[in-house]
Amino acid sequence: MKRLLIALVVLGACTPSSDPVQESVASDPPAVASEPTLLADEIPAPAGEITVTGISAGMRVSSPLVVEGSVKSNWIFEGQFPAKIEVDGKPVAEAPAMYELPQDGSYPETMKFRAELVFEVAAETPATLVLQEDMPQPVSPDSDVAGPARTLRIPILLAPSAQ
Numbered sequence: 001m002k003r004l005l006i007a008l009v010v011l012g013a014c015t016p017s018s019d020p021v022q023e024s025v026a027s028d029p030p031a032v033a034s035e036p037t038l039l040a041d042e043i044p045a046p047a048g049e050i051t052v053t054g055i056s057a058g059m060r061v062s063s064p065l066v067v068e069g070s071v072k073s074n075w076i077f078e079g080q081f082p083a084k085i086e087v088d089g090k091p092v093a094e095a096p097a098m099y100e101l102p103q104d105g106s107y108p109e110t111m112k113f114r115a116e117l118v119f120e121v122a123a124e125t126p127a128t129l130v131l132q133e134d135m136p137q138p139v140s141p142d143s144d145v146a147g148p149a150r151t152l153r154i155p156i157l158l159a160p161s162a163q
Helices: 002-014 020-026
Strands: 042-044 050-053 059-061 065-072 080-087 090-099 110-117 125-132 149-158
Touching: 050 125, 050 149, 065 080, 065 090, 065 125, 080 110, 080 149
Parallel strands: 042 149, 059 149
Antiparallel strands: 050 065, 065 110, 080 090, 080 125, 090 110, 125 149
16 A cells, blocks of 8 residues: 555656646747857957957847947947847848947047847747948958958847737
8 A cells, every 4th residue: 555655646746737837937948049150251250359248148138139348449430330130140130339439539449339229029039149340351451352250149039029
């Protein structure tokens, strides 16, 4: 009798719960790539050239996504550089990452930037935040042809707006 009782307790512990809360938690969110692939016309941003604060790989974000950080001034042309969110390689949000010159009018080597990206998704969606220098350097000193753009790609998860 004692063995039968132990067997029933063990069997009960192995039976799936019908608790709807546990069932909803059990569903996995969409997968987010850990290392986004650079395109043929891109090169990885060297360490220390661009820093993004408050956003990390795999982070779940909502709209509007405010992207802030610091960047080397040679990424910027006419006060900005491109920022976008891509889903399956297609842009779903684009905005210029803008900087402000310090009050003293100096032009520092590293500048703070800010971009606001507005998007709309119906469900959690894997995406990539893309920050790219605006005017890539020529392929050689005597060339007018631009080389690959230094690019930072961060995988993120877009969350639908609460309505």
